[in-house]
Amino acid sequence: MSKVCLNYLRNSFLYKYDLCNKMYAGYSDNEILNELQKYREFVIENFLSIKSEIKNDNKKLNTCVESFQKLPGQELYRQLILYMDQVIIPDPVFEQTEVKTPLSITMGEFMGMSKDDGFNRESLVKRINYIRDIGELIDNDFIIMLPMSFMHESPKDIPVKYSPNAFSDQIPADILNYYRSIAHVYNLEKCDSGFRLDKTKKLSPGTAICVEFEGQNKTRSSFYQYIEQEIVDLDKNKKRYTARLYIPDSIDKQTFDAWVYQSINQSANNHFIDRYKELVFSKQCGCMYLTQSDLTSKVISMCLEKPSVESQLASLAMNIDLPITNAISLQELINIRNNYGEAFHNFRTELNSKLIKIDSLADSELIQRELDKISYELMNTQVEEVSKEYRKILRTLKMDALAMVGTLIASISTGGLTALGCAAAFVKGFSDAGKYFTDVHENNGFFLWKVREEAGKLSV
Helix, strand or coil, rough: CCHHHHHHCCCHHHCHHHHCCCCCCCHHHHHHHHHHHHHHHHHHHCCCHCCCCCCCCCCCCCCEEECCCCCCHHHHHHHHHHHCEEEEEECHHHHCCCCCHHHHHHHHHCCCCCCCCCCCHHHHHHHHHHHHHHHHHHHHHCCEEEECCCCCCCCCCCCCEEEEECCCCCHHHHHHHHHHCEHHHHHHHCCCCEEEECCCCCCCCEEEEEEEEECHHHCCCCEEEHHCCCCCEEEECCCCEEEEECCCEEEEEEEEHHHHHHHHHHHHHHHHHHHHHHHHHHCCCCEEEECCCCCHHHHHHHHCCCCCCCCCCCCCEEEEEEEEEECHHHHHHHHHHHHHHHHHHHHHHHHHHHHHCCCCCHHHHHEEEEEEHHHHHHHHHHHHHHHHHHHHHHHHHCCCCCCCCCCEEEEECCCCCCCCCCCCHHHHHHHHHHHHCCCCCCCCEEEEEEEEEEEEEECC
């Protein structure tokens, strides 16, 4: 969400505070959906202009937040606002603009899912209020929201796919094997509203299953319905056939086991490809990729290119401890950033310049030495200056803040993204706006940010 999009929303009835409080009581679902469609068209039409608000140069330390977790809360923004130049997050309102196709609705009803006749007003209001809460961060060019969900939208037509090897060749074998090692599969039981999941029951042959991976966001679990088809009519001349789809009452164990194996593969492919898309997108924007998911971190690390057989290095960790606090409001932090932020600006500039230099190295031992050197230099110079500035600010603003330590972990790409055979398809498969996402420029990997549990009074 750039300022241009925020200004658009501020002129829409969707953003009006009193209407939000009343859940748009005076508007029909169709009126709301039409307004969302207008917003969707505006964002897609102005995408390049919105994206240009990202200050993409070697002096900026920007990060793009993974879209498959919850939207960042104020606590994360408090951690990042002094140590990042800009943060790119998915546009939560744009996510609401995807329209279900009649075919997908029909398939949902066929599988016994409860029909959703209305529009989820509560969800939209929460998203609008979220944007309202961070509006000042957008106005100050710290947060940029982009329509990242666009690259993950369902196809307009349900594709018919076939794989002679159960979709086991879509992603690198070592990554797929890792997914398989952490996969959990459960039966889904039919109920009045759709399906019910009971993880206490042992897996047995059935026609509906759920696939999850350890460390995965549970709202992103994959659900599969086993469907058989019967050929009703076949026209060889027109190369067309008509089939009757149906859900069988039961399934034999051999077929079930093969179906489960294929479903795990497809879940792994989808999880990895979606994150890979975002990694490529973040690089195209000149940003680090920030994830708070251990699973995402693991599989992304596995796909970073290994420069040689001798140097089997995918990424190396560099820990930098930085003072943070949850006691200061976002408004106060914006004030600090704008008026007292020289030490933090110097830290951002110095860190980014050092990471760029290290990104061109190929020897693992040399990279490790350089990382150790960078960590030592920053901890004894820039971070010390940051800590002094932090104490000075608290004294000036007369704050008695509870301080914590945030550990910044930088995973360094040593040769860019792995040249996967299917990578081009990942990048170019974004439907109409695909051309906007294909120009990839290398930068230096992705960030993880972890806050230590220990806390104490910051001495001023």
